[in-house]
Amino acid sequence: MFNASHFRPAQTATALSPLRAWEYLRLRREAAGLTIEQLVSRLTSSERRAEQARRLIMRLESPGASARDDAVIARIGRVVPLDVTVYRQLADDPIERHPSVCRRCGCSDFDRCSCSTSGRACSWASSHLCTRCERSGL
Numbered sequence: 001m002f003n004a005s006h007f008r009p010a011q012t013a014t015a016l017s018p019l020r021a022w023e024y025l026r027l028r029r030e031a032a033g034l035t036i037e038q039l040v041s042r043l044t045s046s047e048r049r050a051e052q053a054r055r056l057i058m059r060l061e062s063p064g065a066s067a068r069d070d071a072v073i074a075r076i077g078r079v080v081p082l083d084v085t086v087y088r089q090l091a092d093d094p095i096e097r098h099p100s101v102c103r104r105c106g107c108s109d110f111d112r113c114s115c116s117t118s119g120r121a122c123s124w125a126s127s128h129l130c131t132r133c134e135r136s137g138l
């Protein structure tokens with residue numbers, strides 16, 4: 001039978017659930033405006049490597065995933081602005097030691113977004129939302 005508790009508003013669930021490493025990766029990629037395919041094509045021009053990279057990224061972005069090797073994340077970080085330490089903390093550390101990360105774009109104190117018009121870095125609008133995302137009202 002259906003249980004009413006399964007139908008809580010999505011926002012409540014988001015606010016309560018900690019950001020996970022695989023979500024962080026996806027948020028940063030999307031904040032950079034890249035599809036997986038676009039990311040892959042910037043990582044390699046080799047057909048064979050592209051296939052491997054595509055599979056790897058899809059795996060890393062699926063629930064429960066975390067990269068064992070920081071080098072993989074650092075490599076993606078050359079294309080997508082992200083912070084390997086933040087990724088590692090989200091993947092391995094207990095929630096109370098997680099850094100603050102924007103739930104919409106994945107930016108953090110270690111990896112701020114800059115406003116396209118003023119060029120100034122964002123700050124915190126609330127504990128889980130940066131000022132840039134708050135202004136864009138996504």
Ligand SMILES: [Zn+2]
Nearest residue numbers: 102105130133
């Ligand atoms: Zn943000």
Ligand SMILES: [Zn+2]
Nearest residue numbers: 107113122130
């Ligand atoms: Zn931001």
